[in-house]
Amino acid sequence: QVQLVESGGGLVQAGGSLKLSCAASGRAFNTYTMGWFRQAPGKEREFVAAISRNGVTTYYADSVKGRFTIARDNAKNAMYLQMNRLKAEDTAVYYCAASSTTGWIPNRPYWYDYWGQGTQVTVSS
Numbered sequence: 001q002v003q004l005v006e007s008g009g010g011l012v013q014a015g016g017s018l019k020l021s022c023a024a025s026g027r028a029f030n031t032y033t034m035g036w037f038r039q040a041p042g043k044e045r046e047f048v049a050a051i052s053r054n055g056v057t058t059y060y061a062d063s064v065k066g067r068f069t070i071a072r073d074n075a076k077n078a079m080y081l082q083m084n085r086l087k088a089e090d091t092a093v094y095y096c097a098a099s100s101t102t103g104w105i106p107n108r109p110y111w112y113d114y115w116g117q118g119t120q121v122t123v124s125s
Contacts, residue, residue, distance in 0.1 A: 002026040002114050004096050009119030012086055016123075020081040022096030022116060029077040030054070032114075033099045035106050036070060036081050038092035038121075048094070049081060050106030059106050064090075088125040093118040
């Protein structure tokens with residue numbers, strides 16, 4: 001098992017930046033594919049970005065491509081999401097997730113085994 005805790009959310013003006021962190025504890029972090037999802041009020045959980053176990057492969061939703069960067073540090077059991085040029089529509093609760101499943105279906109919530117509690121990101125326009 002792995003426990004996930006997000007941090008770094010907050011209130012920022014449109015055009016600004018935030019960096020989210022996801023701290024993992026438990027079983028070997030480098031055995032998990034990691035992902036970021038978000039959920040706005042009244043909407044379904046939405047895929048944001050994912051990163052492979054060794055950090056070589058990344059994948060982004062079209063809505064954040066070119067603005068957000070996902071990264072991980074396996075030595076620190078941590079994952080990050082650098083968010084630049086934020087827009088009001090990026091406002092949501094952001095969740096990190098971990099998958100121990102083989103294969104690569106990173107944009108589907110059902111593929112992930114473990115979830116953090118979420119951190120709120122609010123972008124004012």
